[in-house]
Amino acid sequence: LKSLDDVLKNGKNLSFSNGDPNSTSGFLVPGYYVFSRNKIDAKSHFKVVRNANHEANALAVANKQVDVATNNSENLEKIHERQPEKFKNIRVVWTSPLIPLDPLVMSKNVSEEAKAKIKAFIYGYGKTNAREKEVLMKISKLSGFKPSSNDQLKPIRELALFSQRNKIEADTTLEANTKAAKLAELDQQLAALK
Numbered sequence: 001l002k003s004l005d006d007v008l009k010n011g012k013n014l015s016f017s018n019g020d021p022n023s024t025s026g027f028l029v030p031g032y033y034v035f036s037r038n039k040i041d042a043k044s045h046f047k048v049v050r051n052a053n054h055e056a057n058a059l060a061v062a063n064k065q066v067d068v069a070t071n072n073s074e075n076l077e078k079i080h081e082r083q084p085e086k087f088k089n090i091r092v093v094w095t096s097p098l099i100p101l102d103p104l105v106m107s108k109n110v111s112e113e114a115k116a117k118i119k120a121f122i123y124g125y126g127k128t129n130a131r132e133k134e135v136l137m138k139i140s141k142l143s144g145f146k147p148s149s150n151d152q153l154k155p156i157r158e159l160a161l162f163s164q165r166n167k168i169e170a171d172t173t174l175e176a177n178t179k180a181a182k183l184a185e186l187d188q189q190l191a192a193l194k
Contacts, residue, residue: 004094007068008038008045016046017057017069024159025072026054029096032162055079062086068093074140099155101140103148123147154193161190 019026057069
């Protein structure tokens, strides 16, 4: 298996470990970008399906207990550092669009003067001061902060709409017409984000 296409084409012959259903990077992101966008139900697409956390998924692939599993970049980096022999048995076949890692946000009501001071502090933190650089490295190996915009949150907005869509699809109490209308509205909102 060398690509996502290989995985999707051979699903009926593969065992798959999805992420914890509460995980954004291990469940929701691949659920939307890999499965929903390709109109695939992961639960029925593979020969065997289970769920586990990031580390268990990576090690299950490395130990040949499953063929394919979801994960995230941070956990794979930890496996690479802590268990390099296991990491050699893992091949990344797909990477999602970047999702925001703990963005810093501020109210639109903050004065322009205060915004400028906050931005100067944040963007300047760790640029020259050795102690600040050390602090940043201890926080998920950060090297600093860079400017962003609300566009950075677009993938999260897509994922939130997808999550709402899943809940509506699974709701057996909704009448068919109501369900179809709600799904169409969410599909329209998703299309608008693209």
